[in-house]
Amino acid sequence: MTAPLVLLDVHKxxxxxxxxxxxxxxxxxxxxxxxxxxSGAGKTTTLRLLDLIExxxxxxxxxxxxxxxxxxGAALEQRRRMAMxxxxxxxxxxxxxxxxxxxxWLRGVPRVDVRGRVFAALDFVGLLGAAQExxxxxxxxxxxxxxxxxxxxxxxxxxxxxxxxxxxDPANVRALEGLTLRFRDETGATIVIVTxxxxxxxxxxxxxxxxxxxxFAEIAPSVRFFRDPSRxxxxxxxxxxMAY
Amino acid sequence: xxxxxxxxxIVWLSLLVATTSTLIGSLVGIPLGAIVAIKEFRGxxxxxxxxxxxxxxxxxxxxLLMFLLLSREGPLxxxxxxxxxxxxxxxxxxxxxxxxxxxxxxxxxxVEKRLHExxxxxxxxxxxxxxxxxxxxxxxxxxxxxxGFGRAISEVGAVLIVGGNIRGSTRVMTTAIVxxxxxxxxxxxxxxxxxxxxxxxxxxxxxxxxxxxxxV
Numbered sequence: 001m002t003a004p005l006v007l008l009d010v011h012k013x014x015x016x017x018x019x020x021x022x023x024x025x026x027x028x029x030x031x032x033x034x035x036x037x038x039s040g041a042g043k044t045t046t047l048r049l050l051d052l053i054e055x056x057x058x059x060x061x062x063x064x065x066x067x068x069x070x071x072x073g074a075a076l077e078q079r080r081r082m083a084m085x086x087x088x089x090x091x092x093x094x095x096x097x098x099x100x101x102x103x104x105w106l107r108g109v110p111r112v113d114v115r116g117r118v119f120a121a122l123d124f125v126g127l128l129g130a131a132q133e134x135x136x137x138x139x140x141x142x143x144x145x146x147x148x149x150x151x152x153x154x155x156x157x158x159x160x161x162x163x164x165x166x167x168x169d170p171a172n173v174r175a176l177e178g179l180t181l182r183f184r185d186e187t188g189a190t191i192v193i194v195t196x197x198x199x200x201x202x203x204x205x206x207x208x209x210x211x212x213x214x215x216f217a218e219i220a221p222s223v224r225f226f227r228d229p230s231r232x233x234x235x236x237x238x239x240x241x242m243a244y
Numbered sequence: 245x246x247x248x249x250x251x252x253x254i255v256w257l258s259l260l261v262a263t264t265s266t267l268i269g270s271l272v273g274i275p276l277g278a279i280v281a282i283k284e285f286r287g288x289x290x291x292x293x294x295x296x297x298x299x300x301x302x303x304x305x306x307x308l309l310m311f312l313l314l315s316r317e318g319p320l321x322x323x324x325x326x327x328x329x330x331x332x333x334x335x336x337x338x339x340x341x342x343x344x345x346x347x348x349x350x351x352x353x354x355v356e357k358r359l360h361e362x363x364x365x366x367x368x369x370x371x372x373x374x375x376x377x378x379x380x381x382x383x384x385x386x387x388x389x390x391x392g393f394g395r396a397i398s399e400v401g402a403v404l405i406v407g408g409n410i411r412g413s414t415r416v417m418t419t420a421i422v423x424x425x426x427x428x429x430x431x432x433x434x435x436x437x438x439x440x441x442x443x444x445x446x447x448x449x450x451x452x453x454x455x456x457x458x459x460v
Binding site for chain 2: 082102
């Protein structure tokens with residue numbers, strides 16, 4: 001079976017700064033793949049490339065074996081099979097229900113189906129009672145759960161999470177991590193998560209990749225990555241000895 | 245001038261001309277503003293600067309321009325709109341479009357970049373994002389329409405030149421006030437001025453109410 005996501009020698013620069021300097025990875029179906037690394041290593045850029053928001057300067061990203069041009073119709077189709085949750089969720093000036101329904105409206109899902117799917121997604125994240133409230137008036141944790149529901153309602157085959165619990169209290173972090181695992185188990189989605197939080201990577205990921213200076217220094221199953229890393233850079237990063 | 249049906253006719257024509265020109269100006273200005281705010285194209289900054297520059301376009305000059313265009317020898321002379329309400333609507337539309345367009349541009353450009361990225365990640369194409377941004381900026385766009393209406397209802401120079409202030413035909417509140425003052429009919433002028441003020445006030449109160457209720 002072809003892996004849903006394959007990165008082949010992907011390069012990306014912004015002006016003179018080369019953010020990604022040739023990354024390769026094969027992300028398998030139904031796995032939770034965590035990318036860790038210091039700030040500025042290129043983690044978010046990698047997610048933006050995967051979500052077809054940016055195009056690589058060199059190299060390829062294959063979706064089920066197919067490379068896509070970000071501005072093409074095929075890329076839009078592929079993007080609609082994915083969803084991304086960002087660190088600071090932006091909510092539309094509308095109710096919680098309308099925020100969650102937005103992606104379904106974009107896809108032309110019949111009105112009769114929208115209602116049921118939105119309520120199911122709100123129930124999934126524990127916000128059923130807040131459906132008619134203004135989304136932008138809720139707390140940070142609740143807004144992030146709206147973002148999760150907004151993504152989950154689309155039933156994406158690939159879910160991209162960019163530091164999605166970075167600004168939240170421990171209770172909300174635990175809740176969102178629980179939702180992530182449940183979502184994978186219930187839908188079989190492939191999940192790519194970018195995080196600073198090594199404990200989070202350990203709790204969630206099947207495999208972990210360390211991104212250093214625009215390259216993957218090591219990609220390994222989670223248990224081995226944390227217990228017995230093969231690279232000295234990984235050991236230094238995990239022990240906190242790495243200066244960056 | 246007696247306070248009678250003639251005044252009602254003047255008020256009615258004022259509202260008709262201002263409302264119609266605001267409506268047409270909005271139908272033109274809002275989509276143009278949305279495109280300029282969101283779409284990247286060559287000369288975009290120039291178009292934006294032009295719209296902002298035309299905010300302060302002198303109404304008398306607009307009137308003169310429209311007069312020349314609509315006069316018998318002018319390129320639009322065949323329309324026969326000079327000294328008619330149609331000509332007045334055309335002149336006011338010319339003044340309203342840049343205002344609606346400019347405020348729409350500002351309102352839409354203030355929509356957060358994060359929101360754009362969110363819409364993209366949820367699967368919006370360019371057209372869907374434009375509609376979303378317009379919806380997000382609806383309070384600003386509504387203000388644009390109201391300011392456009394304010395410009396139209398209070399404008400005197402253009403309608404005076406293009407309409408000719410003909411009694412029972414093209415006389416509106418502002419041109420009537422000018423005439424009454426020139427004839428030293430201060431009471432009539434003041435009554436018309438008060439009506440004009442009340443209408444403007446009512447429109448802006450309505451805007452505030454709608455915004456407070458979260459309608460826009």
